[in-house]
Amino acid sequence: MRLRQHISHASDLRSDGGFSIVSVMVAISILTVVLIPATKILSTLAATSANIRDRVVASNLANQQVELLTAQAKVGFTQLVSTGLGTSTVNQTVNGLNYSVATTLSWRPGVGGSSCGSSDEGSSTLQPLLQVEIAVNWPSLSQHGPVRESTTLVPPTADFSNLTGNLSVRVVGASGAGSNDIPVTVIGPSSTSTAYTDSNGCAFFPFLPAGNYTTSLSSPEGQLWVDQSGNQNPSQIAGVSIGNTTAAEFTYDRAGQLDLNLPNSSEFPALPGAEISVANPLVSTSGVVFEPNGSTNVNGFFPFANGYQVWLGNCFSGSQTGPNSSLPFTVVYPGQSSNANIGASDLTLSVTMGGSALANAQVSLTEVDPVTSKPLTGCQSTGSFTDAGTTNSSGVLKLSVPLGSYSVAVTPSGSTGAITDPTIFQATVGGESVVAAF
Numbered sequence: 001m002r003l004r005q006h007i008s009h010a011s012d013l014r015s016d017g018g019f020s021i022v023s024v025m026v027a028i029s030i031l032t033v034v035l036i037p038a039t040k041i042l043s044t045l046a047a048t049s050a051n052i053r054d055r056v057v058a059s060n061l062a063n064q065q066v067e068l069l070t071a072q073a074k075v076g077f078t079q080l081v082s083t084g085l086g087t088s089t090v091n092q093t094v095n096g097l098n099y100s101v102a103t104t105l106s107w108r109p110g111v112g113g114s115s116c117g118s119s120d121e122g123s124s125t126l127q128p129l130l131q132v133e134i135a136v137n138w139p140s141l142s143q144h145g146p147v148r149e150s151t152t153l154v155p156p157t158a159d160f161s162n163l164t165g166n167l168s169v170r171v172v173g174a175s176g177a178g179s180n181d182i183p184v185t186v187i188g189p190s191s192t193s194t195a196y197t198d199s200n201g202c203a204f205f206p207f208l209p210a211g212n213y214t215t216s217l218s219s220p221e222g223q224l225w226v227d228q229s230g231n232q233n234p235s236q237i238a239g240v241s242i243g244n245t246t247a248a249e250f251t252y253d254r255a256g257q258l259d260l261n262l263p264n265s266s267e268f269p270a271l272p273g274a275e276i277s278v279a280n281p282l283v284s285t286s287g288v289v290f291e292p293n294g295s296t297n298v299n300g301f302f303p304f305a306n307g308y309q310v311w312l313g314n315c316f317s318g319s320q321t322g323p324n325s326s327l328p329f330t331v332v333y334p335g336q337s338s339n340a341n342i343g344a345s346d347l348t349l350s351v352t353m354g355g356s357a358l359a360n361a362q363v364s365l366t367e368v369d370p371v372t373s374k375p376l377t378g379c380q381s382t383g384s385f386t387d388a389g390t391t392n393s394s395g396v397l398k399l400s401v402p403l404g405s406y407s408v409a410v411t412p413s414g415s416t417g418a419i420t421d422p423t424i425f426q427a428t429v430g431g432e433s434v435v436a437a438f
Contacts, residue, residue: 051140054140058137059136059149061099066134081105084103085195086105100136100137101135101136104135105131105132106131106195107195107205108129108152109128116202128155128207135148164240168248169248170200171250172251173251174253177201178197178199181197182196182217183196185215185216188214188240217235218232223335226300254334256303257297257299258332259297261341269399270312271388271399274401276342278310280302280304297337301332307329311343345430346431347397347399348397349398351395357395358410359391359395363397364385364386364388364409365408366384366385368406373422375407423436423437
C-alpha cells in the first residue's frame with residue numbers, strides 16, 4: 001500500500017513538472033511573436049520621428065531664406081536681381097546635420113500671361129515678376145523629396161523704367177514639349193543677356209529697351225543640339241516695343257547620329273564621286289551630303305519622328321534619285337546612333353566589243369532622261385562620271401550607283417576616244433545586270 005502511494009506521488013510530480021516547462025516555452029514563443037513586431041514598430045516610429053524633425057528644420061530654413069530674400073528686395077531690388085539671378089546653393093548645419101539650401105531666382109510674366117508670357121494684352125497684364133524657388137536637401141532625405149518653398153517678388157516701379165518691353169522665348173523639342181535648361185542668349189542695342197529655359201521650355205527677358213534683338217540658342221554643355229535644318233546655334237530677330245511682350249519660338253532638340261553603311265560595299269564599291277543624300281520630307285533640301293567612304297558615322301541630325309531616307313545621289317526634290325517608297329526610313333533618336341542602309345543599285349556591267357569581252361576599258365556613266373535620252377541637268381542630275389571604273393579581265397565592272405537612268409561610254413585600253421552605247425539602262429533598288437555592246 002505504501003509503495004503504491006509513493007508511485008502515485010512521483011507521477012503527480014512528473015505531471016506538474018512537464019506542464020511547467022511547456023507553459024514556459026509557450027510563454028516565450030508568445031512573447032517573441034509580440035516583441036519582434038513591436039521592436040520593428042518602435043524602430044519605424046523612431047525613424048519617422050527623426051525624419052519629421054529633419055523636415056521641420058528644413059522647412060524653417062526654407063522659410064528663413066524666403067524672408068531674407070523678401071527683405072533684400074525691399075532694400076535693394078536691383079542689386080538682388082543683378083547678383084542673384086540663376087541658382088545658388090549654401091550649406092547650413094543644424095544639430096549636426098548638414099542641409100543644402102538651393103535658391104533659384106528667375107523672371108516670370110505676371111498675371112494674365114501664359115507660362116512663356118506670350119500675350120497681345122501688353123505689360124498691364126504681363127508685369128514681370130521675380131520668381132523665387134527654394135529647395136532644401138539633406139543626407140537622410142526620405143522618399144518624399146526635398147522641402148520646397150516659393151514666392152514671387154514684385155519689382156518697385158522706381159527701380160525699373162516703364163519705357164521698356166519684354167521678350168519671351170520658348171524652345172520645344174521634336175515631340176512639341178518644352179526643352180529644359182537650354183541656354184538662350186539675347187543681344188540687343190546696348191546689352192547681352194543669357195537665361196536658361198525652365199521646365200516649360202521658357203526663358204523670359206523683362207525690361208528691355210525698345211529695339212531689335214538677336215535671339216540665339218546653344219547646346220547644353222557636353223551635348224549637341226540642332227534645329228530642324230541641322231543648325232547647332234539657330235537664331236532669329238525679335239523686335240521689342242514699349243509696353244508689350246514679344247514672343248519667339250524655336251524647335252530644337254538633341255541631335256542623333258546616323259551610321260551610314262553602303263550596301264555590299266566590298267563586292268559593289270560606291271560609284272567614285274557619287275555623293276550621299278540624307279533627307280526628311282519635312283525639310284525642303286537634303287539634310288546632309290557626304291562623300292561615300294565605307295561606313296560613315298555622321299552626327300547632327302534632328303530627331304524627326306518619321307526619320308530619314310538615305311541614298312546615293314545629290315538631289316532631293318524632283319529627282320529620280322530622290323526619296324521614293326522603295327527606300328526605307330531610318331528613325332533617329334535624341335543622343336543615339338541608328339544604322340541606315342543607303343539606297344543604291346548594285347550594277348553589274350558587262351562590256352563587249354565585236355561580241356568579245358572588253359577588258360581594261362575605262363567606263364563613263366551619265367544620268368539621262370529615260371524618255372529623251374538627254375543628260376539631266378541641275379538638281380535632277382546625279383551627274384556625269386567620266387571615270388566610273390575599269391572593266392576586269394572578263395570585261396565586267398561592278399558598282400553601287402545612284403538610282404536612275406544612264407548611258408554608258410567606254411574608252412578601250414590604249415585608245416584616247418570614248419565610244420557611247422545608245423542603249424539606256426535603268427538602275428533600280430533591286431540591282432541590275434547590264435550588257436553594253438559596242
